[in-house]
Amino acid sequence: MSELPEMSTSIGVEVTRIDDRVEAARVTPRRQVDATRILYGKAASGAPSLIGSVFTLCAASQRIASEAAVAAAQARPTPDALRWRWRRMLYAERIAEHLRASLLDWPGEKSDPRRLAHLPALRKALAAARAAGEKDDNSLHAALKEAASEIGAPLDAGRNPTGWFAELWRDALQFARVAPCSSDADFLAIGDADTVHRALRERNANFLARPQLPGRVAETGPFARHFAYLRRNVGLLAARLQARFLDIAYALDALARSTPLAGESDLVVARSIRPGEGFAMVDSPRGFLFHRVEIDASGAVTAYDILAPTEWNFHPAGPFVRALAATRLDVAEPRRFVATLAALFDPCASCDIRLREALHA
Incomplete structure (x- = not known):
């Protein structure tokens, strides 16, 4: 695989401002997890468990992506019961991860009593999500709904956020003037799976750090x-x-149903182009997660690549940079604004934010 220069585990965000205008916005990708180094020579059957233990965020999504990719490489069918279990785990993790990110990663004083008051509800949600693979009853939905309600998520149409989420809503609304919402956007879709699979087969480290489709980021x-x-x-x-x-x-609505919701998309897509090669695309809390594995005749891993949602959203020419470049920075706390915008793109890594004031020409 081609190599990249040494990078930090944090995402670098550098903003240059002239008066109240963003003169330049630059993102430096984080260092990638070298999954091949971790798994090379190990039995493919053990890859999902090991991968699930490496990642603290979206661990269920990572494990499911690994299970699906390995199964595809070994031409093993996925039973309906397992697919339903995956669905339950993914929706539960989606709820818990959104609550975790909203409570722990939102900019501001970490010891704020308003934040700390909701930690018990978050712990309840995280524990329920971790047990989702073993539970197939109403208790999972009930625990997650209770936690989301306690933190203040508006679970019904027309309801306003309360509690901690009301604080976040007020925070976000204050920036409406400087950061309008555009109708112009380009999103990854399940139909892009073939193109991503093809790019991953080339085993190019630059694609893993800075993924893009032909003419699209x-x-x-x-x-x-x-x-x-x-x-x-x-x-x-x-x-x-x-x-x-x-x-x-x-996600709560989906967990309450015994059948898929109308129009519900597949959460896990897996395929293989040849024996010993497997690819999986999982709709994780932060977006589409991709795994690709190569396995030799003895069942050992010879290559393994992971492409996370963060790399798409924080591409140096990607959606976060584009959104940042389109804003005005005539706000009292520009660093807090940048940090809040970054938090709403929900990276699975910290952001090292640096603001510079440029001199007039």
Whole structure:
């Protein structure tokens, strides 16, 4: 595989401002997890468990993507019962991860009593999501709904956020003037799976760090899933927060049903072009997650690549940079604005934000 220069585990975000205008916005991708180094020579059957233990965020999505990719490489069919279990785990993780990101990653004082008051509800949601693979009853839905309600998520159409989510909603609304919500967007879709699969087969490290489709640098995640239903008049940040609310409500609705929702898309797509090669695309909380594996005749892993949603959304020419470049920075706390916008793209890594004031020519 081609190599990239050494990178940080954080995403670099550098903004150059002239007066109240963004003169330049630059994103430096984070360092990638070298899954081949971790798994090379190990039995493919153990890959899902190991992968699931490496990632603290979206661990269920990572494990499911690995299970699906390995099964495709070994030409093993996926029973309906397993697919339903995956569905349950993915929707549960979607709710828990949105609550976790909203409570722990939102900019501001981490010791704020308003934030701390909701930690017990978050712990309840995380515990329920971790047990989702073993539960197939109403207790999973009940625990997650209770946690989301306690934190203040609006679970019904027409309801306003309360509690912690009301604080976030006010935060986001204050930036409506400087960051309007555009109707112009390009999103990853299941139909892009073949193109991504083809690119991953080339085993190019640059694609893993800076993925793009021919002529496109697309976005993935809650904003993409619910874009058609968002309010444009509240500004970009509030619209993105609304997408998170809708994603939580949709996932809870899905968990309450014994059959798929009308129009529900496949959460897991897997395929193989030859024996020993497998590819999986999973609709994780943050967006489409891709795994690809190569296995030798003895059942050992010889190559393994992971492409996460963060790499699409924080591509150096991607949706976050484009959104940032289109904003005005005539706000009292420009660093907080940039941090809030980044949080609403929900990266699975920290952002190292640097602001520079450029001199007039």
